[in-house]
Amino acid sequence: MxxxxxxxxxxxxxxxxxxxxxxxxxxxxxxxxxxxxxxxxxxxxxxxxxxxxxxxxxxxxxxxxxxxxxxxxxxxxxxxxxxxxxxxxxxxxxxxxxLGVLLQDVLLVPHLTARENVAFGRRAAGEHAGDARRRADDLLAALAVEDRARTRAHRLSGGQAQRVGLARALAVDxxxxxxxxxxxxxxxxxxxxxxxxxxxxxxxxxxxxxxxxxxxxxxxxxxxxxxxxxxxxxxxxxxxxxxxxxxxxxxxxxxxxxxxxxxxxxxx
Amino acid sequence: MLLVPAALALVLLLAPLVALVAATPWGDLGSRVLEPAVLDALRLSLTTAAVSTVLCLLVGVPLAWVLARADLRGRSLVRALVTVPLVLPPVVGGVALLLLLGRRAPVGRQLEAWFGVGVPFTTLAVVLAQTFVALPFLVLAVEGAIGGTDERREAAAATLGASRWYVVRRVTLPAAAPGIAAGAALCFARALGEFGATLTFAGSFPGTTRTMPLAVHLALDTDPDAAVAMSLLLLVLSVAVLLVMRGRWMGGLTGARDAAPAGGRSP
Incomplete structure (x- = not known):
């Protein structure tokens, strides 16, 4: 592989x-x-x-x-x-x-912030926190949810969660x-x-x-x-x-x- | 109709505690609690119960995870075996520990040959006795907590490239944290109160194996007021554990977990 x-x-x-x-x-x-x-x-x-x-x-x-x-x-x-x-x-x-997967129920990690959720895949692969976070912020901004970057996922509305879930799927290249x-x-x-x-x-x-x-x-x-x-x-x-x-x-x-x-x- | 037996149950539970508080020698409570022998027993109890709790967490959380998640044949058999010490009279646990680790037992004799000291009647024996009786509480509580987390969230995290261990660390365990904390508190309280297995396996030597419950039992014959004072101290400690458990962990974090699920369907 x-x-x-x-x-x-x-x-x-x-x-x-x-x-x-x-x-x-x-x-x-x-x-x-x-x-x-x-x-x-x-x-x-x-x-x-x-x-x-x-x-x-x-x-x-x-x-x-x-x-x-x-x-x-x-x-x-x-x-x-x-x-x-x-x-x-x-x-x-x-x-x-x-793969970049967004499931119907989104299923973000509830106790992590929106930004941490988007950076999750890159962090899991061992990428430096700062680099992963920058990438996450770019994607959150592109999807117009950058103002929720520090909000924990369980506090996001359904629409916000969906955009964060999309950003999370795109973030792993x-x-x-x-x-x-x-x-x-x-x-x-x-x-x-x-x-x-x-x-x-x-x-x-x-x-x-x-x-x-x-x-x-x-x-x-x-x-x-x-x-x-x-x-x-x-x-x-x-x-x-x-x-x-x-x-x-x-x-x-x-x-x-x-x-x-x-x-x-x-x-x- | 049900109120009478319900009230009776409440009386059964609370009246002895009221009697304990009523019998407390409030006047010289301070000096009695601060006696060197009491402080020794208290220090020993707190440290051994803390060490036992850490030990239970180190081995109990992985066991709970295996029971809750792993693709395991004979899972219910393992769970039943874990539950045995829970229903076993602690004194039997103490006898069993002696038969495994006693000076004349095969394993105990080997350990003594290697390390020069026997396990029974040492502080280590206290910790082992407490761990033996408290571990099932932790395992069952944590298994319930892990089983209650949403497995689909872990699957979603896996699609992002996270290894199983990374998902356990970053997704599963934090989600189960309130249950793990509650299990640890329960485990600590059980270890703190351990009597039968400790007396059988570790004896009652001041400073090394005489924990608070043993000291209370001993003082009951020689100095009843001291026994009451120490009992009150244990009661306060137990209630404190309960308050910490309910107030901070149970309330705070389960509340957060029950909040609106991320990714609801409403805009």
Whole structure:
């Protein structure tokens, strides 16, 4: 495995960006009679939105990519690294996957401040506290929550926690981004800011990004491609606009109708 | 209907303590408590109970973590074994310790051959007796505290590249801190009150093994007023432990943990 840490002469270790590449995954997870069976390819530097109703399997798919749920079959490959391969019994633990993960429940470390939460991954890799903190402050500022830097995570509002969670995922210079409903708790302006930060990060670093959402507007704003997942399976694939223009299922049609009704003209 | 037995329970618990306070020789309380023999016993009790508590933390917290988190076969068997000293009469614990570490016991004889001193009837024996009876309290309290923390938070921290040990240090243990503190306080109080195992395994030698409870028991025959004074001192110490436990740790930190979960869904 490639060494993820390099020694800087005479100083604490700094976290080097993780080697990235295309994300190629086929995740199969069985829970009793329910089965998630989803193939997903995300080219480096692209965003793929996984769209679908609650319980459809999109969060499970993301957890499987992150290594938090074990694959019953299939594989996860990122660039030339194999993160999981059920047939070969390969399952790299989450802490060695070098991914930027934001889960739906965010799950910050409650007794640490916002800044300490964002610096957490870099500190865990042995980076100097000052360097990790500077990076954290930059990200908090980019997401417009720098005024909460010293606030303990359990005192943050849902929207603030979500932005801190996003900053925490970006801070580790991940090889891929896995974001589960990253904008759900944000208001309109926070959402615009956060989407721009994610987009800039993906374009600048060239990492593949998976965006799990049930909001078509997120997909239209950010995603190159969309996969609609219902009952554990992909029921439609295509560009965001193509999917919005020709919904294949009542669920997607409902999303389009809701979007038109809510904010006509927001799609540009 | 239930109020009568409830009141009776309260009376059962409190009346003896009231009697103790009522019998206290307030006039010469100061001089009795400051007697060299009492101070010796108090110093010995406080230091051995503190050392036992530290020892319990050092080995008990890892054991509690294993019981709460590790993928362990026979977990309930281990937990049951940990609980045995909790329900065992302390004097039996003392006998058991003697049978392991006594001068004629295999392990004890070997230790004596190596180090030249036997364990029984030394201050070390006091610490071991206290640790034996107090450790289960700590392990069960800390296991509950660690088990009550959100495992998904640890998983989220792991995705950031944190090793298991780093997550334990920075996420799990701080979240369980109130429970660990409460367990340590309980452990300290239990060690402070230890009598049966100490008397059996360590004896009652002034200065080295005669802790406060042993001194109280001895004084009851020879100088009842001194026994009452020392008992009051132990009562005050126990209540102090309780106050510190409830006031600062239980109240303060569990309050913080129960506060709005980070990452709620509302904007």
């Amino acid at each position: 490639t060494p993820v840490l390099r020694r800087v002469a005479g100083r604490a270790r700094a976290l080097a960006p993780a080697p990235t590449g295309d994300l190629d995954a086929h995740v199969v997870v069985r829970r009793g009679t329910w089965t998630l069976d989803l193939a997903l390819t995300v080219p480096a530097g692209r965003v793929v939105a996984v769209l679908g109703p609650n319980g459809g399997g999109k969060s499970t798919a993301l957890a499987a990519l992150a290594g938090l749920v074990r694959l019953d079959a299939g594989h996860v490959r990122l660039g030339d690294r194999t993160l999981a391969d059920a047939a070969a019994d390969v399952d790299v633990p989450p802490e060695r996957r070098r 991940p090889a891929a981004l896995l974001l589960d409903e990253p904008f759900a708790a944000l208001d309109a302006s926070g959402r615009t800011v956060a989407r721009a930060v994610v987009e800039r990060h993906v374009r600048a670093t060239g990492v593949p990004a998976v965006l799990v959402t049930h909001d078509l507007a997120d997909a239209l704003a950010l995603a190159d491609d969309v996969v609609v997942v219902e009952h554990g399976r992909a029921v439609q694939r295509g560009t965001a606009h193509a999917v919005a223009a020709a919904p294949a299922t009542p669920y997607v049609a409902g999303l389009v109708a809701a979007l038109d009704g809510r904010a006509p003209g927001v799609v540009t």
